Amino acid sequence: MKILPPAPRFRTSLFSTLALGAALLTACGGGSGGGAPFAGLPIAPPVPAPAPSPAAPPPAAPAGRWTVGDLHVHTIQSEDTQxxxxxxxxxxxxxxxxGLDWVALSDHLRLSSYDNDGRKLPAQIPFSKGMADYQVPRIKALQAGGKYTDKTIFASFEWDMATHDHGNVGILTDSPMxxxxxxxVSQFEYLFTNRDPALFPAADVAAWNAKDARAFTTHEDVLKAIAWLKKNYPDSSYLQINHPSRNPGKYTAAQLREMNDAAPDIVFSLEGMVGNQMEPDRGGYNxxxxxxxxPSRTYGGVDYLVAKLGGTWDALLSEGRRIWNTADSDYHFTTSQGLYSSGYAPGEYARNHLWGDIKDPKSLLTAMRSGKLFAVNGSLINALDFKVQSAKGAGEMGTEVSAKPGEDLKITIRFKSPERNNFEYQLGSGVYANVKPVVDHIDLIAGDVTGRELPGTPxxxxxxxPTTRVVKRFTRADWTLDTEGYFAVTYTVKAGNNQYFRLRGTNLGTDVPNETAGGEPLFDARTPTPAGDDPVTRFNAINARNYNDLWFYSNPVFVKVAAQ
Known part of the structure; x- marks a missing residue:
């Protein structure tokens, strides 16, 4: 992660003025097809809440609860945190x-110069040693002392994947940390990076060499690392693909399939809603x-792989693959030295809402695999109930429901938005602008599930x-406020082919200049350098850009249609 010097912008800026003043104290909103909420940057007036309409209470939910967290968080033990x-x-x-419930720390699996308090070490050490000597003991000490005892915290790491980009790896074993x-973790670092063997205990190196060969150069070596995780920690490890399209040509769809095929319970998540959103090139996609x-831009702050309707994520879902989308902060720092900006703090902007009986790192991993998750930026929504009901039962995010050909499928969407999000003006002031996020529309997206593609075939x-489509676009004219305070809408479709349904929502209208066209997000241009190259003005422009352009994405519900 690095900050580039200012460069020309390639489309008209939304930020013709930063004289926000009191205008930022009103709520954002706008009708479908209308202008951007901060158009100008004035903000549209608050949208009145629809009158409540009676509704039956939802059925009792299974054991578990909604939690909020972040899988990609750096600390000072990563060299690029300033x-x-x-x-x-x-x-x-x-x-x-x-107010997060869980966090996976994910410092770079590189040489580290600092302990967890920022003290400079006499010499650089492998991060696995820094994790063992500093990070994990401090986490345990905090929780033993009564701090964060109700939170789930664990140490993972961000791996530089040979020939690709970054992946978060968690190795929990039977007893995390x-x-x-x-x-x-130390063994993984030795085997799958180019670290000098002299940095590891000689006895460990000898034992590791007797069992495995080092592999850190090719795509095939990445597959060997995944195979190693599957062999040794099949139920207690994961590899998440981070910011997959940040650099051109780092992954092909075939390579993503190979990784998932090698270990579907380990490689099952993509960081589609990427962090580093405070960089001038949104997400650091520079x-x-x-x-x-x-294809190496973000679209509404979302990686092209996920944001593109009918793109790579949809291609993988069309095979019935259980590959989930996440939103992470990739936090290093927000601003530094009054000159540089990187990303929001954990939970400040990007949030994963995950359902499960989560008590510790292993139960968190179980919940992540189940896929009942929606990812959101800027707290556009903070609650989502998404079901597909057939005669046989109800399917939720991450699950599959069976249906007969031609039967009616009842789709229910219920959501809430908070009274305000974390938009600050000025950035870093601690003064919140009291902006209430308002959903302009929600897209119900469907795609056919056509079966697994075979290696070696086109x-x-x-x-x-190509079967992915927006089945229905819902606006505030479609939903009503139910007795539990959710905005709710139902819709009926006929069961046809095997398929999946997913949701995408935004605060933007369907045709906002430089933001959306026909409801599809446009690429995020670079925030321009302000007159006089004033960093504070630039920071506020980037922050306003991000809160102007909010999205959420749900994981899919699969529908298995019985043969006639």
């Missing part, structure tokens, strides 16, 4: 300030702004799903 984000500070932001788990690099490289 040495300002100590472990205690990061956890305080995540839990005390922004135990000596055995920490030894496993390749040249040329037509060839449009379909294995397929990165589109």
């Amino acid at each position: 040495q300002i984000s100590t472990l205690d500070q990061v956890l305080a932001k995540a839990f005390d300030t922004f 135990s000596d055995a788990a920490l030894k496993a 390749s040249a702004y040329t037509p060839a690099n449009l 379909g294995y490289a397929r990165d589109t799903n």
